[in-house]
Amino acid sequence: MPVRDAEATRRRLLAAATADFAAHGIAGARVDRIAAEAGVNKALLYSHFGDKLGLFDAVFRMNADAVVEATPFTAEDLPDYAVRLYDAAIARPELIRLATWARLERVTPGGLVMDEAASDAKLRAIAEAQRTGFITPAMEPRDVLALVIAMALTWSCASLSYAAAPGDPEADHERRRRALSTAVSGAFRP
Amino acid sequence: MPVRDAEATRRRLLAAATADFAAHGIAGARVDRIAAEAGVNKALLYSHFGDKLGLFDAVFRMNADAVVEATPFTAEDLPDYAVRLYDAAIARPELIRLATWARLERVTPGGLVMDEAASDAKLRAIAEAQRTGFITPAMEPRDVLALVIAMALTWSCASLSYAAAPGDPEADHERRRRALSTAVSGAFRP
DNA sequence: ACGTTGTAACTATCTAGTTAGTTACCGGAG
DNA sequence: CTCCGGTAACTAACTAGATAGTTACAACGT
Structure with missing residues (x-):
């Protein structure tokens, strides 16, 4: 590999920035710390990303895409989708934190x-599952989707009710x- | 009223700090801005609250107590509790934001x-409602409570799925x- | 030779926290 | 009633360090 590699530099910056923004948010992240961490x-x-906000947006877009692609949506089996989302949120809390900072x-x-x-595809799949009797037609697809996601993130690191700790025993996760x-399963039964 | 009133000063500081912390978080809030806003x-x-973190903790404790007392818990009617929590979250988004900053x-x-x-009381009420057949005994009370809260906050300003806008038409809220x-109702049916 | 990649040092501004001193209030002595 | 002294409430100005963003210049590779 070449001594000078703009692409690799960019990747190292994005990795360091992901960690720092996830830990401290936009206002709390430090540009010097990120640069030092990335070497x-x-x-x-600054030549790569313009300014601090530009860097955050690049970091966020990258990670948002990753998480959406990582957990495929199954409208005819919402409980399973929710469980997979739960696992993803526990396994990669930094993504949840990043998204929450972005929201705030x-x-x-x-x-x-x-x-x-991505959103439209999921909504259409829900509408179809409502027609075929997998999901109650009493709610609009967008509300179904929002609720499932919220339920799956009940114990995520950004939860206001009760956040799971990283070291929780597997029995807790299983429960x-x-x-x-x-x-x-009960919430969306026809 | 006296020209010098430490208690009133304290209240003005807490009010200004609540607004600033809710808007910008701990790292983003500015001590000078808060002091100026409070006059x-x-x-x-600093003589009242020690340092920035001390001020934040005072602000958070005050508001957390207020919100917990404002929405009484009814284990035998979880749907109603959830709806009241939804309304509270829409009406006072700054409380949700404050709690989310505190979490992060x-x-x-x-x-x-x-x-x-407060938590113990709710958990006992849920256990009782499980015994009397209002709530499924298939889940532990703590999970029931966490899920209800998460569901009620599905559209809150800190939601990762879909945040309600302040000006949403009443029809959206009703839906x-x-x-x-x-x-x-379906999620916790026995 | 020349554009891309990289660096060290710099600046202007901001920020949390402090200091040394001033003013209103209040209870008691005269 | 009024003067006095102590104390709590309050203030202007300051400091030391941090922070985002810039500049002028050097080295690499092709």
Whole structure:
């Protein structure tokens, strides 16, 4: 590999920035700390990303795409989708933190993580599952989707009720998965 | 009223600090801005609250107590409790934001808003409602409570799925209340 | 030779927290 | 009633360090 590699530099910056923004938020993150952690000169960071906000947006977009692609949506089996989302949120808390910072410090209302296309596809799948009797037709698809996601993130690191600790015994996780599955199953039964 | 009133000064500081912390978080809030907004000298702020974190903790405790007392818990009617919590979250988004900042920047795992006593009382009420057949005994009370709260906050300003806008038409709120009520009702049915 | 990649040092501004001193209030002595 | 002294409430100005962003210049590779 070459001594000079703009692409690799960019990746190192994004990795360091992801960690720092997830830990401290936009206002709390430090540009010098990120550059030092990445082993990159600060001026180089600015030439790549413009400013601190530009760096945050790049970090957020990258990670939001990753998480959406990582957990495929199954409208005809919402409990399973919820459980997989629970696992993803526990396994990668920094993504949840990043999204929460973005919500608080950047975009105020509306959708956040998913783009229009990803969201639309899920909504259509829910409508179809309502027609075929997997999901109650008593709610609008967008409310079904929002509720399932909220339920899956009940114990996430940004939860206002009760956040799971990283070192919780597997039995706790298993108990929550069962509770979540039961609750989702009942909540949207036709 | 006296020209000098330490208690009134304290209240003005807490009010200004609540607004600033809710808007910008701990790292983003500015001590000078808070003092100026309250019309209080900065040194006075420090004599009252020690430092920035001390001020935040005072602000958070005050508001957390207020919200817990404002929405009484009814284990035998969880859908109604959820709807009242939804309304509270929409009406006072700054409380939700404050709690979310606290979660991200201060306490990492475990409970957040409620103290031991308030939480215990709710958990016992849920256990009782499980015995009397209002709530499924298939889940532990703590999971029931966490899930209900998470569901009620599905559209709150800190939601990762879809945040309600302040100016949403009443029809949207009504639609969400019905969806929430239906979902909660189904999720914990025995 | 020349654009891309990289660096060290710098600046202007901001920020939490402090200090040394001033003013209103209040209870008691005269 | 009024003067006095102590104390609590309050203030202007300051400090030391941090912070985002810039500049002028050097080295690499092709």
